Amino acid sequence: MDDTVFIEGLRIDALIGVHEWERHAPRPLLLDIEMGFDNRVPAASDRLADTLDYDAVSTRLAAYAAQTGFQLVETLAERCAALILDEFGATRVRLKVSKPGAVERAAAVGVVIQRRRG
Structure with missing residues:
Protein backbone atom coordinates (compact mmCIF):
# COMPACT_ATOMS: atom_id res chain seq x y z
CA MET A 1 0.00 0.00 0.00
CA ASP A 2 1.19 3.47 -0.72
CA ASP A 3 -0.23 6.94 -0.40
CA THR A 4 0.39 10.01 -2.52
CA VAL A 5 2.60 12.95 -1.67
CA PHE A 6 2.18 15.76 -4.19
CA ILE A 7 3.69 19.02 -5.33
CA GLU A 8 1.62 21.25 -7.63
CA GLY A 9 2.85 24.09 -9.77
CA LEU A 10 6.52 23.87 -8.82
CA ARG A 11 8.29 26.55 -10.83
CA ILE A 12 11.81 25.71 -11.90
CA ASP A 13 14.09 27.36 -14.43
CA ALA A 14 16.00 25.36 -17.02
CA LEU A 15 17.91 25.94 -20.21
CA ILE A 16 15.72 23.79 -22.44
CA GLY A 17 14.50 23.73 -26.01
CA VAL A 18 15.45 22.78 -29.54
CA HIS A 19 15.13 26.22 -31.10
CA GLU A 20 18.05 28.64 -31.09
CA TRP A 21 15.97 31.36 -29.41
CA GLU A 22 15.31 28.97 -26.50
CA ARG A 23 18.99 28.33 -25.87
CA HIS A 24 20.00 31.84 -24.75
CA ALA A 25 18.58 31.88 -21.22
CA PRO A 26 16.83 29.58 -18.77
CA ARG A 27 13.06 29.30 -19.21
CA PRO A 28 10.43 28.71 -16.55
CA LEU A 29 8.86 25.27 -16.35
CA LEU A 30 5.99 24.14 -14.14
CA LEU A 31 6.00 20.70 -12.54
CA ASP A 32 3.08 18.82 -11.03
CA ILE A 33 4.31 15.77 -9.17
CA GLU A 34 2.56 12.84 -7.48
CA MET A 35 4.80 10.44 -5.58
CA GLY A 36 3.87 7.10 -4.06
CA PHE A 37 4.96 6.70 -0.45
CA ASP A 38 3.71 4.83 2.61
CA ASN A 39 2.78 7.64 4.99
CA ARG A 40 1.94 5.37 7.95
CA VAL A 41 5.43 5.58 9.46
CA PRO A 42 5.68 9.39 9.41
CA ALA A 43 2.08 9.66 10.59
CA ALA A 44 2.91 7.50 13.60
CA SER A 45 6.26 9.14 14.40
CA ASP A 46 5.37 12.75 13.50
CA ARG A 47 9.00 13.16 12.37
CA LEU A 48 10.08 14.93 9.19
CA ALA A 49 12.95 12.49 8.82
CA ASP A 50 10.43 9.69 8.17
CA THR A 51 8.59 11.51 5.36
CA LEU A 52 9.00 11.92 1.66
CA ASP A 53 10.05 15.54 2.18
CA TYR A 54 8.39 17.62 -0.53
CA ASP A 55 10.54 20.65 0.28
CA ALA A 56 13.70 18.58 -0.22
CA VAL A 57 12.31 17.16 -3.48
CA SER A 58 11.44 20.66 -4.71
CA THR A 59 14.88 22.04 -3.85
CA ARG A 60 16.68 19.09 -5.45
CA LEU A 61 14.67 19.26 -8.68
CA ALA A 62 15.20 23.03 -9.01
CA ALA A 63 18.96 22.63 -8.50
CA TYR A 64 19.13 19.70 -10.92
CA ALA A 65 17.16 21.47 -13.66
CA ALA A 66 19.29 24.60 -13.31
CA GLN A 67 22.45 22.68 -14.18
CA THR A 68 21.08 20.74 -17.15
CA GLY A 69 20.90 21.81 -20.78
CA PHE A 70 18.54 19.28 -22.34
CA GLN A 71 16.79 19.99 -25.60
CA LEU A 72 13.65 18.00 -24.80
CA VAL A 73 11.21 18.20 -21.89
CA GLU A 74 10.88 14.43 -22.32
CA THR A 75 14.52 14.01 -21.29
CA LEU A 76 14.17 16.32 -18.30
CA ALA A 77 10.99 14.52 -17.20
CA GLU A 78 12.67 11.09 -17.36
CA ARG A 79 15.70 12.23 -15.40
CA CYS A 80 13.61 14.00 -12.75
CA ALA A 81 11.37 10.95 -12.31
CA ALA A 82 14.43 8.70 -11.90
CA LEU A 83 15.90 11.14 -9.38
CA ILE A 84 12.72 11.08 -7.28
CA ARG A 116 7.59 2.92 -10.88
CA ARG A 117 10.61 1.81 -8.98
CA GLY A 118 12.19 -1.41 -10.15
Whole structure:
Protein backbone atom coordinates (compact mmCIF):
# COMPACT_ATOMS: atom_id res chain seq x y z
CA MET A 1 0.00 0.00 0.00
CA ASP A 2 1.19 3.47 -0.72
CA ASP A 3 -0.23 6.94 -0.40
CA THR A 4 0.39 10.01 -2.52
CA VAL A 5 2.60 12.95 -1.67
CA PHE A 6 2.18 15.76 -4.19
CA ILE A 7 3.69 19.02 -5.33
CA GLU A 8 1.62 21.25 -7.63
CA GLY A 9 2.85 24.09 -9.77
CA LEU A 10 6.52 23.87 -8.82
CA ARG A 11 8.29 26.55 -10.83
CA ILE A 12 11.81 25.71 -11.90
CA ASP A 13 14.09 27.36 -14.43
CA ALA A 14 16.00 25.36 -17.02
CA LEU A 15 17.91 25.94 -20.21
CA ILE A 16 15.72 23.79 -22.44
CA GLY A 17 14.50 23.73 -26.01
CA VAL A 18 15.45 22.78 -29.54
CA HIS A 19 15.13 26.22 -31.10
CA GLU A 20 18.05 28.64 -31.09
CA TRP A 21 15.97 31.36 -29.41
CA GLU A 22 15.31 28.97 -26.50
CA ARG A 23 18.99 28.33 -25.87
CA HIS A 24 20.00 31.84 -24.75
CA ALA A 25 18.58 31.88 -21.22
CA PRO A 26 16.83 29.58 -18.77
CA ARG A 27 13.06 29.30 -19.21
CA PRO A 28 10.43 28.71 -16.55
CA LEU A 29 8.86 25.27 -16.35
CA LEU A 30 5.99 24.14 -14.14
CA LEU A 31 6.00 20.70 -12.54
CA ASP A 32 3.08 18.82 -11.03
CA ILE A 33 4.31 15.77 -9.17
CA GLU A 34 2.56 12.84 -7.48
CA MET A 35 4.80 10.44 -5.58
CA GLY A 36 3.87 7.10 -4.06
CA PHE A 37 4.96 6.70 -0.45
CA ASP A 38 3.71 4.83 2.61
CA ASN A 39 2.78 7.64 4.99
CA ARG A 40 1.94 5.37 7.95
CA VAL A 41 5.43 5.58 9.46
CA PRO A 42 5.68 9.39 9.41
CA ALA A 43 2.08 9.66 10.59
CA ALA A 44 2.91 7.50 13.60
CA SER A 45 6.26 9.14 14.40
CA ASP A 46 5.37 12.75 13.50
CA ARG A 47 9.00 13.16 12.37
CA LEU A 48 10.08 14.93 9.19
CA ALA A 49 12.95 12.49 8.82
CA ASP A 50 10.43 9.69 8.17
CA THR A 51 8.59 11.51 5.36
CA LEU A 52 9.00 11.92 1.66
CA ASP A 53 10.05 15.54 2.18
CA TYR A 54 8.39 17.62 -0.53
CA ASP A 55 10.54 20.65 0.28
CA ALA A 56 13.70 18.58 -0.22
CA VAL A 57 12.31 17.16 -3.48
CA SER A 58 11.44 20.66 -4.71
CA THR A 59 14.88 22.04 -3.85
CA ARG A 60 16.68 19.09 -5.45
CA LEU A 61 14.67 19.26 -8.68
CA ALA A 62 15.20 23.03 -9.01
CA ALA A 63 18.96 22.63 -8.50
CA TYR A 64 19.13 19.70 -10.92
CA ALA A 65 17.16 21.47 -13.66
CA ALA A 66 19.29 24.60 -13.31
CA GLN A 67 22.45 22.68 -14.18
CA THR A 68 21.08 20.74 -17.15
CA GLY A 69 20.90 21.81 -20.78
CA PHE A 70 18.54 19.28 -22.34
CA GLN A 71 16.79 19.99 -25.60
CA LEU A 72 13.65 18.00 -24.80
CA VAL A 73 11.21 18.20 -21.89
CA GLU A 74 10.88 14.43 -22.32
CA THR A 75 14.52 14.01 -21.29
CA LEU A 76 14.17 16.32 -18.30
CA ALA A 77 10.99 14.52 -17.20
CA GLU A 78 12.67 11.09 -17.36
CA ARG A 79 15.70 12.23 -15.40
CA CYS A 80 13.61 14.00 -12.75
CA ALA A 81 11.37 10.95 -12.31
CA ALA A 82 14.43 8.70 -11.90
CA LEU A 83 15.90 11.14 -9.38
CA ILE A 84 12.72 11.08 -7.28
CA LEU A 85 12.56 7.29 -7.33
CA ASP A 86 16.27 6.77 -6.63
CA GLU A 87 17.01 9.51 -4.11
CA PHE A 88 13.77 9.94 -2.18
CA GLY A 89 12.38 6.42 -1.90
CA ALA A 90 9.15 7.03 -3.77
CA THR A 91 7.55 3.84 -5.05
CA ARG A 92 6.04 5.56 -8.09
CA VAL A 93 5.95 8.99 -9.66
CA ARG A 94 3.59 10.80 -11.99
CA LEU A 95 5.27 13.90 -13.35
CA LYS A 96 3.78 16.62 -15.53
CA VAL A 97 6.26 19.08 -17.04
CA SER A 98 4.65 22.16 -18.60
CA LYS A 99 6.55 24.61 -20.77
CA PRO A 100 4.61 27.88 -20.85
CA GLY A 101 4.99 30.06 -23.92
CA ALA A 102 6.59 27.41 -26.12
CA VAL A 103 3.73 27.45 -28.62
CA GLU A 104 2.24 30.84 -29.42
CA ARG A 105 -1.41 29.76 -29.36
CA ALA A 106 -1.17 27.55 -26.27
CA ALA A 107 -0.88 28.44 -22.61
CA ALA A 108 1.62 25.60 -22.19
CA VAL A 109 2.83 22.37 -23.75
CA GLY A 110 4.65 19.46 -22.19
CA VAL A 111 4.59 15.85 -21.13
CA VAL A 112 3.12 13.64 -18.45
CA ILE A 113 4.98 10.47 -17.49
CA GLN A 114 4.42 7.75 -14.91
CA ARG A 115 7.20 5.56 -13.61
CA ARG A 116 7.59 2.92 -10.88
CA ARG A 117 10.61 1.81 -8.98
CA GLY A 118 12.19 -1.41 -10.15
